[in-house]
Amino acid sequence: MTQLTLAKKPASRSRTVRVRDTRLPVAQVATVAAVVVIWWLYVEVMDVNPLLFPSPTSVATAWWDMASSGELIKAAGTTLRLLGQGIAVGAVLALVLSALAVFHSGARAALRTLAAMFNPLPSVALLPMALLWFGVGPSPIVFVIVYAVIWVMALNLNAGFEAVPLQLRWVGQNLGLRSWRYLVHVFLPAALPSLLTGFRIAWGYGWRTIIAAELVFGAIGGQGGLGWLIVVERYNLRSDKVFASLFTIIAIGLAVEYLLSKIESKTVMRWGLSSN
Amino acid sequence: MLSYASAESGTADKQSPPEVLKIVGCTIDFKTDKGLFRAVEDVNFSMYEGEKIMLLGPSGCGKSTLLKAIGGFLPLAEGHIELYGKPIGRPGPDRVLVFQDHNQLLPWRTVRGNIAFAARQVLGCSKHEALAKADKYLDITGLADFGGFFPHTLSGGMKQRAAIARAFVVDPKVLLMDEPFGALDAQTRQKLQLELNRLWQRTRTSLIFVTHSIDEAVRLGHRIVVMARDPGRILKVIDNRTLQEEFLADIEAEPTEAAELRRELRALLHEARGETVGG
Numbered sequence: 001m002t003q004l005t006l007a008k009k010p011a012s013r014s015r016t017v018r019v020r021d022t023r024l025p026v027a028q029v030a031t032v033a034a035v036v037v038i039w040w041l042y043v044e045v046m047d048v049n050p051l052l053f054p055s056p057t058s059v060a061t062a063w064w065d066m067a068s069s070g071e072l073i074k075a076a077g078t079t080l081r082l083l084g085q086g087i088a089v090g091a092v093l094a095l096v097l098s099a100l101a102v103f104h105s106g107a108r109a110a111l112r113t114l115a116a117m118f119n120p121l122p123s124v125a126l127l128p129m130a131l132l133w134f135g136v137g138p139s140p141i142v143f144v145i146v147y148a149v150i151w152v153m154a155l156n157l158n159a160g161f162e163a164v165p166l167q168l169r170w171v172g173q174n175l176g177l178r179s180w181r182y183l184v185h186v187f188l189p190a191a192l193p194s195l196l197t198g199f200r201i202a203w204g205y206g207w208r209t210i211i212a213a214e215l216v217f218g219a220i221g222g223q224g225g226l227g228w229l230i231v232v233e234r235y236n237l238r239s240d241k242v243f244a245s246l247f248t249i250i251a252i253g254l255a256v257e258y259l260l261s262k263i264e265s266k267t268v269m270r271w272g273l274s275s276n
Numbered sequence: 277m278l279s280y281a282s283a284e285s286g287t288a289d290k291q292s293p294p295e296v297l298k299i300v301g302c303t304i305d306f307k308t309d310k311g312l313f314r315a316v317e318d319v320n321f322s323m324y325e326g327e328k329i330m331l332l333g334p335s336g337c338g339k340s341t342l343l344k345a346i347g348g349f350l351p352l353a354e355g356h357i358e359l360y361g362k363p364i365g366r367p368g369p370d371r372v373l374v375f376q377d378h379n380q381l382l383p384w385r386t387v388r389g390n391i392a393f394a395a396r397q398v399l400g401c402s403k404h405e406a407l408a409k410a411d412k413y414l415d416i417t418g419l420a421d422f423g424g425f426f427p428h429t430l431s432g433g434m435k436q437r438a439a440i441a442r443a444f445v446v447d448p449k450v451l452l453m454d455e456p457f458g459a460l461d462a463q464t465r466q467k468l469q470l471e472l473n474r475l476w477q478r479t480r481t482s483l484i485f486v487t488h489s490i491d492e493a494v495r496l497g498h499r500i501v502v503m504a505r506d507p508g509r510i511l512k513v514i515d516n517r518t519l520q521e522e523f524l525a526d527i528e529a530e531p532t533e534a535a536e537l538r539r540e541l542r543a544l545l546h547e548a549r550g551e552t553v554g555g
Contacts, residue, residue: 167379168380171380174369174371175369176368190383270426271428272426272428273384
């Protein structure tokens with residue numbers, strides 16, 4: 001859920017890192033419990049048609065069935081694999097672009113202009129054309145994900161690189177570091193806070209993009225992802241399964257958030273880079 | 277372990293130590309909004325192997341700028357700088373700079389990791405050797421218990437110790453120190469001066485040390501280059517070798533000549549600031 005707020009205000013967060021309590025706060029558990037109880041009461045007391053709004057218990061059962069049959073895991077695997085490919089390609093391209101922008105002021109201006117121009121376009125809007133360009137199969141999906149993540153990652157990386165203190169750059173030069181070793185041993189670790197911020201936002205963009213793409217364009221290359229599952233089960237009038245898929249999407253989002261915050265506490269927070 | 281300044285040098289062995297650094301007609305300009313600003317003008321001096329030269333002067337006299345130019349970080353407008361007879365090039369491990377600012381360690385490496393990384397990178401030694409070297413320097417600088425700490429958890433004095441250890445481990449031809457103790461409290465400062473002298477006695481590294489503290493210059497330098505401002509230039513070069521021998525033996529020594537030298541330097545610094553000495 002934090003993603004939603006994050007995605008709305010990208011670059012401004014550049015160097016801040018949230019300090020998070022690792023204990024499960026009482027308030028969080030209570031809120032989740034309250035939502036489930038209200039949901040359950042609503043369904044039971046109002047006697048809602050389960051097709052429109054299934055009960056928590058039926059959703060839980062459906063989730064368990066789908067999880068144990070492997071259906072969910074397969075769909076999630078498909079979605080995550082495509083997303084992973086898109087993010088990986090986007091990250092490499094973003095790294096190249098932002099590194100160029102550090103060493104060349106013209107490249108920097110170009111990157112800023114391109115990002116300002118292309119980032120406002122929701123990448124899923126490119127999917128129809130991408131299907132024409134790349135044909136049916138995973139390529140158009142990967143393309144729109146690359147497009148979704150590349151600008152925000154490149155901008156954050158570039159901001160991170162430019163914020164590397166002069167003193168650390170000089171230390172690197174004093175130790176005789178050149179070209180890619182200079183990048184790997186000074187610029188990348190020094191820019192890690194911005195890199196993680198960029199990744200967090202990019203992941204959010206990419207996640208929304210792929211689910212939307214699967215909803216609209218269905219199975220890719222004969223394999224359906226989580227978005228596709230939602231469409232299919234609605235067709236089958238299995239609202240409980242639709243809800244189970246939705247909760248899976250939420251759970252994966254939370255898991256990635258958790259993973260990122262773990263990485264942060266193991267790296268930038270441990271190094272004291274977050275207190276800015 | 278007497279230095280070249282000892283009495284012996286007058287007899288059989290008349291050879292003076294080789295020239296490490298030769299600074300000829302060195303002028304440095306900065307571009308500002310109002311045009312060129314001359315930070316350093318026509319500086320000339322030579323440095324000999326195993327020498328500790330102090331650059332002393334009021335703020336704005338260009339001493340730090342000159343140091344950075346020697347490091348290869350700033351271009352010269354005129355003149356040239358030679359290291360063992362060859363013009364200096366871009367920054368490199370032959371001229372290592374230690375800064376005043378305490379955040380000069382790589383934050384993502386531990387103290388031990390910082391020193392070992394420098395050793396590996398510059399000397400090309402194996403990981404094992406590098407760690408052994410790091411441990412040795414941690415020991416010398418009294419940081420043995422803090423090797424596994426990340427820099428941000430250390431005090432300013434410890435960070436500077438680690439930075440100095442990292443500079444010494446790569447065995448530079450010239451060590452450039454830009455007021456490394458400037459932001460430390462008086463007590464820590466004196467301790468680090470002592471440790472620096474001890475380190476130097478082991479390695480005899482040629483070093484240039486920028487300071488605006490008269491006392492520091494007197495205690496640490498073989499020679500003291502006094503600089504003046506507007507524009508930055510050399511006012512006087514003072515030979516301090518005899519006193520330095522005493523301070524190397526005991527940093528807390530208080531020879532009477534030291535008091536005289538301090539008085540002289542105080543007067544020079546007045547002049548350096550462009551003030552006239554009254555009475």
